Amino acid sequence: MTEQPQLSFFARLWLAFLCFWRxxxxxxxxxxxxxxxxxxxxxxxxxxxxxxxxxxPALPPEREHASAxxxxxxxxxxxxxxxxxxxxxxxxxxxxxGAAARIVHEGCRKVVQQYLGLKPxxxxxxxxxxxxxxxxxxxxxxxxxxxxxxxxxxGALKHHGWVATEVKFPTVSPALDPRVVAPAEVELA
Amino acid sequence: MARYAIxxxxxxxxxxxxxFNLEEGKPRGSAQSMLPIAQLTAPGTVEARTLLPxxxxxxxxxxxxxxxxxxxxxxxxxxxxxELARTHGAKVPTRLVSSAKSxxxxxxxxxxxxxxxxxxxxxxxxxxxLEASARYLRHLREAWDHTFARTRxxxxxxxxxQDVIITVPASFDPAARELTLEAAQAAGIPNITLLExxxxxxxxxxxxxxxxxxxxxxxxxxxxxxxxxxxxxxxSVITVRERGGEVExxxxxxxxxxxxxxxxxxxxxxxxxxQRLAAEGKKLDPWQFNALTYGSRQAKETLYGxxxxxxxxxxxxxxxxxxxxxxxxxxxxxxxxxxLLTDGFFPVSPMxxxxxxxxxxxxxxMALPYAQDPGVTRHLAAFLTRQAxxxxxSPDSPVDVRSKSFLHPxxxxxxGGVFKAGPLKARVMEVLNGWLTADxxxxxxxxxxADLDLSVARGAxxxxxxxxxxxxxxxxxxxxxxxxxxxxxxxxxxGMEPPVKALCVAPFGMEEGTQADVPPQEFGLVTGExxxxxxxxxxxxxxxxxxxxxxxxxxREELEELAPIETTxxxxxxxxxxxxxxxxxxxxxxxxxxxLRCLEKNGTGRWKLELNVRMKE
Numbered sequence: 001m002t003e004q005p006q007l008s009f010f011a012r013l014w015l016a017f018l019c020f021w022r023x024x025x026x027x028x029x030x031x032x033x034x035x036x037x038x039x040x041x042x043x044x045x046x047x048x049x050x051x052x053x054x055x056x057p058a059l060p061p062e063r064e065h066a067s068a069x070x071x072x073x074x075x076x077x078x079x080x081x082x083x084x085x086x087x088x089x090x091x092x093x094x095x096x097x098g099a100a101a102r103i104v105h106e107g108c109r110k111v112v113q114q115y116l117g118l119k120p121x122x123x124x125x126x127x128x129x130x131x132x133x134x135x136x137x138x139x140x141x142x143x144x145x146x147x148x149x150x151x152x153x154x155g156a157l158k159h160h161g162w163v164a165t166e167v168k169f170p171t172v173s174p175a176l177d178p179r180v181v182a183p184a185e186v187e188l189a
Numbered sequence: 190m191a192r193y194a195i196x197x198x199x200x201x202x203x204x205x206x207x208x209f210n211l212e213e214g215k216p217r218g219s220a221q222s223m224l225p226i227a228q229l230t231a232p233g234t235v236e237a238r239t240l241l242p243x244x245x246x247x248x249x250x251x252x253x254x255x256x257x258x259x260x261x262x263x264x265x266x267x268x269x270x271x272e273l274a275r276t277h278g279a280k281v282p283t284r285l286v287s288s289a290k291s292x293x294x295x296x297x298x299x300x301x302x303x304x305x306x307x308x309x310x311x312x313x314x315x316x317x318x319l320e321a322s323a324r325y326l327r328h329l330r331e332a333w334d335h336t337f338a339r340t341r342x343x344x345x346x347x348x349x350x351q352d353v354i355i356t357v358p359a360s361f362d363p364a365a366r367e368l369t370l371e372a373a374q375a376a377g378i379p380n381i382t383l384l385e386x387x388x389x390x391x392x393x394x395x396x397x398x399x400x401x402x403x404x405x406x407x408x409x410x411x412x413x414x415x416x417x418x419x420x421x422x423x424x425s426v427i428t429v430r431e432r433g434g435e436v437e438x439x440x441x442x443x444x445x446x447x448x449x450x451x452x453x454x455x456x457x458x459x460x461x462x463x464q465r466l467a468a469e470g471k472k473l474d475p476w477q478f479n480a481l482t483y484g485s486r487q488a489k490e491t492l493y494g495x496x497x498x499x500x501x502x503x504x505x506x507x508x509x510x511x512x513x514x515x516x517x518x519x520x521x522x523x524x525x526x527x528x529l530l531t532d533g534f535f536p537v538s539p540m541x542x543x544x545x546x547x548x549x550x551x552x553x554x555m556a557l558p559y560a561q562d563p564g565v566t567r568h569l570a571a572f573l574t575r576q577a578x579x580x581x582x583s584p585d586s587p588v589d590v591r592s593k594s595f596l597h598p599x600x601x602x603x604x605g606g607v608f609k610a611g612p613l614k615a616r617v618m619e620v621l622n623g624w625l626t627a628d629x630x631x632x633x634x635x636x637x638x639a640d641l642d643l644s645v646a647r648g649a650x651x652x653x654x655x656x657x658x659x660x661x662x663x664x665x666x667x668x669x670x671x672x673x674x675x676x677x678x679x680x681x682x683x684g685m686e687p688p689v690k691a692l693c694v695a696p697f698g699m700e701e702g703t704q705a706d707v708p709p710q711e712f713g714l715v716t717g718e719x720x721x722x723x724x725x726x727x728x729x730x731x732x733x734x735x736x737x738x739x740x741x742x743x744x745r746e747e748l749e750e751l752a753p754i755e756t757t758x759x760x761x762x763x764x765x766x767x768x769x770x771x772x773x774x775x776x777x778x779x780x781x782x783x784x785l786r787c788l789e790k791n792g793t794g795r796w797k798l799e800l801n802v803r804m805k806e
Contacts, residue, residue: 070234077231083512092513097506100513106487173233175256185280185508 067169068179073181074115079107082181100166122157130157191352192345193378194653197329198646199322199369201290201420202452203240206329207646211352222650223643225443226332228271230672238272240642241328245286246274246307247313261334265755270328278561279479281310289321291420291448291557293372294358294365296752296800301368319368319375324357326376352656353378354649358416358423359385359443360669362726362751363783364800370782383781384652386645387414387425388440388663389602393648395661400663405636406600408436411588411589412636413598415569415607416469416645420450422565424572426596427663428588436627439587440580440665442596444572444726445749447639449560451532451607452614457563458485458528459525462519464502465755471517473505478507478766481519488521499523521538536564537614540595540624543571566620570595573624579729586731592630602636609641641795670733673754673785674742675710689723691739693746695775695783704776708736711790713768719757722773722798725750735775756798771799 007015020158039045062069076079084104089097114119121140124130132141134151140161143153174177194209206224209217227236232253248258248342258266269277278285286305293300295318296527303315338347340637356371366383373381392412395402404588408431416423424444430437459482463473475480484503491501500522505514516694544562562568573595580586590596594653596684599617608614614635622632640647655662672691695705705758725748733739742748758769770790778784 021755074231080512087511087513089513095518096513096516098518099518100506102502102504103506103512128446134352144337170230170234170236173235173257175257175259176233176254186282 036146052118062177062179066172069113069178069181070169070172071111073178074111075108076182079104079109081108115167115169116164117145117168118162119165121163124160126157126160128157129154136147190654191350193351194355194650194656195333195351196354196384196646196649196652197326197353197387198643198649199241199290199325199449200241200418200645201288203419203642203644204230204243204325204329205240205646206333207643207650208351209650211657212641214654214659216399216472216651217647220318223335223646224329226271226329227261227335228328228332229258229260229269229273230271230501231273233259235259235261236272241271241274241325241332242520243287243289243325243642244274244278244322245270245289245316246278246281247284247286247316249284249308249312256443262331266288268324270324272333278477282306282475284313286316288420288557289318289325289802293322293368293470294361294446295556295557296362296364300364301759302717307774310459312344319372322369322372323375326373326378330376330378332787333715349377349379351380352653353381354384354389354653355381356386356389356645356649357386357448358421358805359387359425360421360446362414362446363557363671364752366782367774367800370780382653382656384649385425385440385668386418387416387423387602388427389648389652390414390416390433390444390639391427391438391602391643391648391663392651392655393644394602394636396648396651397638397640403436410430410600411441411596411598412590412600412602413573413621414602414604415608416603416648418543419606420448422447422449422560422568424569425574425668426598428750430587431598438663440574440660440663440668441587442576443668444568446558447560447568447729449568449604450462453559453563454534454607455482455486455489455532457533458482458489458521461529462521464641465773466517466519473687474508474510477505477517485521489526490609492521492526493612496612499629530610531612531616534563535613535620537616537623538564538567538570540570540574540627542567543574544568545623563627566617569617569621573598575729582729587652593630595624597625597628597630598633599631600634604639604641606642621726645764664700666700666703667695667783668697669726670697670730670781671695671775672725672727672733672739672742672748673773674725675712675738688743689739691725691742692773693730693733693735693737693739694736694785695777696775699775700775701781702779704774706735707772707774707788710736710738711770711772712787714756714771715785716758716769719755721753721755723750724752724800728794735767752800754785754798754800756796758787758794 018034023033036045072082076083082104084100122130130154132143132151132153136151140163149180192212194211198205199211206226208222220349224779225239226241228234228235228241231234246621248269255330255532256264257691258269260266263782271485274285283306292298298304303317304776305312305318305321308317310500331347338344355369355373357366365623369383387590391412398405406429408429410429412427414425414427428439428441459478461483463478466473466725484505488501488503492498500520502518502520505517506512509515544564544567548560577590577593577596580588580590580725588596596622601621605613618635625632630759654660670693672693674689676689692710694708699705725742727747727749729747739748771787772790774786776784776789787798789795
């Protein structure tokens with residue numbers, strides 16, 4: 001809020017006089033003053049007026065989750081992930097699946113490394129003995145096995161976890177339909 | 190006054206921009222000061238990357254959805270520069286402009302004519318090599334301005350107001366330098382200076398060393414810079430000497446323009462693997478061949494990076510949605526890699542073995558003049574031998590070459606992505622040290638700690654600071670002497686061309702901002718009509734003075750003919766063909782380009798001579 005002027009008694013008298021006539025003479029002025037008067041009665045005057053909740057038009061799901069689709073399309077573009085997942089692996093020998101996995105691995109890894117900084121939640125090696133202190137972050141550390149008693153706990157690290165330390169997704173033009181994960185390619189002769 | 194010195198590495202395959210804050214004026218950390226260059230990486234997706242692939246894609250109108258080619262500073266862009274141009278262009282080669290820099294330095298074509306993409310369909314609006322270079326530079330300028338000069342208060346940061354240093358290969362001829370300057374001006378970058386790439390690489394090394402360089406390089410040291418980029422190989426020799434108690438760096442020599450680079454190496458691998466696949470009955474389409482080239486490069490880096498691996502599998506995806514069914518498999522073995530790359534491009538050859546040169550036919554002129562011999566070491570041998578001979582006959586040689594059969598380097602600085610492969614650096618050192626030992630010299634050492642991809646841009650920005658009188662400056666001036674052809678007067682004999690002499694107009698080692706004397710030789714020019722002069726350069730005639738005349742240019746290997754120079758004297762053609770007597774004078778501008786002018790004898794007229802951009806047919 002901008003700072004309000006300190007009004008003297010006479011200034012207020014003059015304002016009262018002005019307001020009286022203006023409320024009578026001008027409908028828009030009266031309409032503007034009315035919510036202030038209501039607020040005075042309700043005791044909420046002086047608090048920053050809450051912006052009216054404009055009911056946001058509900059985004060269609062593909063817009064709401066556009067970045068997830070964009071990530072899929074990047075994984076497809078660089079690592080052919082969707083092709084891989086949509087294909088029936090049952091009919092192929094392991095060697096063929098392995099060769100394709102190299103493409104998926106290399107491309108998807110590139111995407112993950114480029115757009116996310118990933119590092120283990122806990123720095124210790126897996127299998128190492130670790131102590132979980134009191135007040136630990138239950139989202140970052142999950143307890144398994146014989147969960148009893150009070151922290152600090154001691155246990156063995158089974159999986160070091162992953163946490164994104166940096167998220168640097170590119171901006172994608174809203175002009176594009178995010179549902180298109182990969183375009184069809186038509187080669188002209 | 191400029192706030193930043195900005196170094197632009199305008200490469201054949203990649204460009205990069207580095208900046209140096211002149212107001213802070215202190216050497217930078219090794220990871221700092223590269224401009225993140227916003228570019229399209231997919232339709233509608235803008236990302237900032239350190240490198241801008243030097244590719245231009247000219248899309249058809251309906252090819253991409255409306256608005257998907259917009260850049261943060263230009264929502265309605267219709268052409269593409271950078272990563273998406275490169276990846277998409279691989280699938281539509283007829284609309285992709287690549288290697289514009291190699292075309293820009295190709296004297297066999299008119300570099301101002303709209304000729305690229307070379308095989309474009311007729312409806313594509315082609316661009317000239319000059320225009321393509323200008324578009325890359327404009328993209329870099331706009332990316333800079335968008336990052337640093339977006340608001341009105343920051344207007345003083347705009348690129349046009351900074352000291353901009355653009356790097357060129359040391360082997361670029363005067364016309365190619367002039368065209369680079371022209372491209373920068375067309376891109377809206379008025380204040381530029383040109384710097385040779387190997388020098389920029391050494392500046393970057395000097396900046397990274399700080400004061401410690403005095404421990405690593407001593408007076409008497411002869412540093413060989415081996416710069417193998419994506420498309421060209423460039424050699425320079427820079428020596429360290431002491432003069433009046435001050436350490437001084439002098440650029441002694443530069444090599445010829447060799448169109449041979451890392452891309453050729455990856456292609457060589459891909460072609461070999463492709464032959465093997467073809468023998469197995471598997472045929473690759475052009476897109477798959479591209480994927481194979483990419484896979485070969487990855488495999489190469491893996492093998493060179495890990496000496497314990499004997500072979501690396503390569504998977505080439507099919508284009509269809511069936512990934513597992515469509516994938517072709519092959520592998521690259523260490524044996525093949527060493528045979529093809531290490532021995533093919535960096536052979537252990539004796540000093541005396543010179544690169545093969547194949548005779549060119551007239552038709553070959555239209556393609557890029559790629560090096561005929563892939564042996565980088567053989568090109569290096571030829572360079573060092575030729576320069577030693579030149580220095581031996583020079584009374585004022587900055588390097589002692591007495592009783593040496595070639596120029597002995599004492600240290601080597603590598604540059605270019607090719608040398609990320611440690612074994613290739615080791616091979617060059619092995620070959621060079623073999624030559625040195627055989628010639629009775631001490632082995633050379635490698636100057637370590639260079640960033641192979643970014644040092645040219647970084648060094649160029651640092652040079653902006655050096656130019657203001659800080660740190661060590663590399664001296665040397667022009668690396669060639671320049672000559673114009675003079676026809677000798679002799680009675681006409683049918684079927685015999687009169688011999689042409691070469692008149693030296695600019696000596697070796699002219700510094701920026703100087704002009705040469707006026708040679709006594711006088712020419713008569715016809716008013717109002719274009720006059721052409723044949724134009725020659727020599728990288729080995731170090732001691733010719735202005736006015737020296739070389740008899741009969743025919744068959745002289747030390748003279749290289751460049752595209753001709755041309756001028757038109759203003760005025761109307763005279764009925765009797767009146768001749769105006771003129772002298773020629775050369776000057777090296779502050780920017781680093783060569784300028785030739787005609788001075789009217791007994792008058793005040795002066796005309797600039799244009800460096801022609803196309804070789805005479």
